[in-house]
Amino acid sequence: MAELCGVIGIGQTRYAAKRGDLSIAGLVREAALRALEDAGLEWKDIDAIVIGKAPDMFEGVMMPELYLADALGAVGKPILRVHTAGSVGGATAIVAASLVQAKIHERVLTVSFEKQSESNAMWALSLKQPFQVHVNAGAGGYFAPHIREYIHRSKAPDNIGILVAYKDRLNALKNPYAHLQIPGVTPEQIEQSPMLWEPIRFLESCPSSDGACAMVLADERNAERSGRSVAWVRGTAMRSEPTMFAGRDEVNPRAGRDCARDLYAQAGITDPRRDFDMAEIYVPFSWFEPMWLENLGFAEEGTGWKMVESGATMLDGDMPVNCSGGVLSSNAIGASGMVRFAEAAIQVRGDAGEHQIDGARLALGHAYGGGSQFFSMWAVSSEKP
Amino acid sequence: MSQDLGPEETLSARFKLEFDYTRSVGPVVGRFLMGLLQRRIEGIRMSDGRVLVPPTEYDPLTSESLDEFVEVGDAGEVVSWSWVQVPREKHPLDRPFAWALIRLDGADVPMLHAVDAGSESRMRSGGRVKVRWRAERVGHIRDIECFEPEDAS
Numbered sequence: 191m192a193e194l195c196g197v198i199g200i201g202q203t204r205y206a207a208k209r210g211d212l213s214i215a216g217l218v219r220e221a222a223l224r225a226l227e228d229a230g231l232e233w234k235d236i237d238a239i240v241i242g243k244a245p246d247m248f249e250g251v252m253m254p255e256l257y258l259a260d261a262l263g264a265v266g267k268p269i270l271r272v273h274t275a276g277s278v279g280g281a282t283a284i285v286a287a288s289l290v291q292a293k294i295h296e297r298v299l300t301v302s303f304e305k306q307s308e309s310n311a312m313w314a315l316s317l318k319q320p321f322q323v324h325v326n327a328g329a330g331g332y333f334a335p336h337i338r339e340y341i342h343r344s345k346a347p348d349n350i351g352i353l354v355a356y357k358d359r360l361n362a363l364k365n366p367y368a369h370l371q372i373p374g375v376t377p378e379q380i381e382q383s384p385m386l387w388e389p390i391r392f393l394e395s396c397p398s399s400d401g402a403c404a405m406v407l408a409d410e411r412n413a414e415r416s417g418r419s420v421a422w423v424r425g426t427a428m429r430s431e432p433t434m435f436a437g438r439d440e441v442n443p444r445a446g447r448d449c450a451r452d453l454y455a456q457a458g459i460t461d462p463r464r465d466f467d468m469a470e471i472y473v474p475f476s477w478f479e480p481m482w483l484e485n486l487g488f489a490e491e492g493t494g495w496k497m498v499e500s501g502a503t504m505l506d507g508d509m510p511v512n513c514s515g516g517v518l519s520s521n522a523i524g525a526s527g528m529v530r531f532a533e534a535a536i537q538v539r540g541d542a543g544e545h546q547i548d549g550a551r552l553a554l555g556h557a558y559g560g561g562s563q564f565f566s567m568w569a570v571s572s573e574k575p
Numbered sequence: 576m577s578q579d580l581g582p583e584e585t586l587s588a589r590f591k592l593e594f595d596y597t598r599s600v601g602p603v604v605g606r607f608l609m610g611l612l613q614r615r616i617e618g619i620r621m622s623d624g625r626v627l628v629p630p631t632e633y634d635p636l637t638s639e640s641l642d643e644f645v646e647v648g649d650a651g652e653v654v655s656w657s658w659v660q661v662p663r664e665k666h667p668l669d670r671p672f673a674w675a676l677i678r679l680d681g682a683d684v685p686m687l688h689a690v691d692a693g694s695e696s697r698m699r700s701g702g703r704v705k706v707r708w709r710a711e712r713v714g715h716i717r718d719i720e721c722f723e724p725e726d727a728s
Binding site for chain 1: 586587588589590592594595596597598599600601602604631632633635636637638639640
């Protein structure tokens, strides 16, 4: 049987448009030090480091894992880099967890980051290649047609995206790490913000952030003797599928559905809406909340928007989603998936402060990447399996 | 986009990948570079007491953050060197020169730079060299135009 794995330390930087005071190394370092401190550990206590970030083109540093080895205390230790586009933060945490579950290492530091101010991630996604039509659309332009298709299929009213954005922007005001904080934000303000890629408005989109997130994962013995509250990993799953193939459903990708089914089987979840106390779901554009609620089985196909409309996903709803403010409020791309995983763990550790869900026991962390083709998920619980 | 089509080849095309970036140096390398602007060379003290030039943010031995800056001299000793008889376009000097590992006075670890020695016969390990500062400095390692043998002046 696999070894148990628990989260015993979490560290995040404040997410911001530009951290000009820090090098890339300094940015990952800040999150890593906070995670170590939270775990009550020192560099020497860490056996291995697993780092993730989005494509190298985003910052123009080839093999950043090598350059960052000293900042992450990896001298003389294994360091491993994971890459699965936007879902990488989640995939990175899962690879780190697997090293513990496989009994290869006892305590693993996992870190992910992006310093968007040093690059232009939007256009690094849309490089001109020979023999291909240059779409030149960026992420929003790529995903807008998927959203329009969702609205068409589900007959969702136009305001659903605004409701999601309003909720996440309210939640962000309760999270001191959140990048985009708009005190006094109103639904009208969101509705009147510029239309970027119909139907996605400016305030229904994620910002570009600098930031890093880190976690210390430990095996059962080290987790129990850490004296820290532990978020126990109850299941992990990853799935992928090609960007394009005939018959692919980009609105409700099979890889996401299969990934969720696998995760729920591991964690003994039969009714996700009943069993989970909260979820952190990767929502870079507001409409992805109802889409993923369906993909993840929280709602029947075509009804995710009703769940949003009912207020169920609000902080005081029966299935709170993105209590941290989500990707809509902070998007250091490589880190964003790990932030979802970490925020789920923060909730079951009872450490979320103003955005805490009282008594959260079981939480979902979810990330997706590429053209909705990479999925990574974990379930964490305050209760040991 | 130029296309080449040989008789037994499928289509291929060359393309140039270019992108603009920003780089933030952080507090340690930032201070080192700002020092060069003022003709000052600063290293940093490691946990074992040795002084590293150029400085690093983190201790190579313990991974702890480093913050004790130490000003070192603008002259030092050649630890090892290699002669470049035919400089290339991107080399720092347009005449024969040496790449050298130079341990500055007060530093414990050598750093790499160019030495304008005139001829190979003036280079030797253990020889003394000193900085030749660039007149227009911008906060870059090349604010040190090169080193030159100390007996040159």
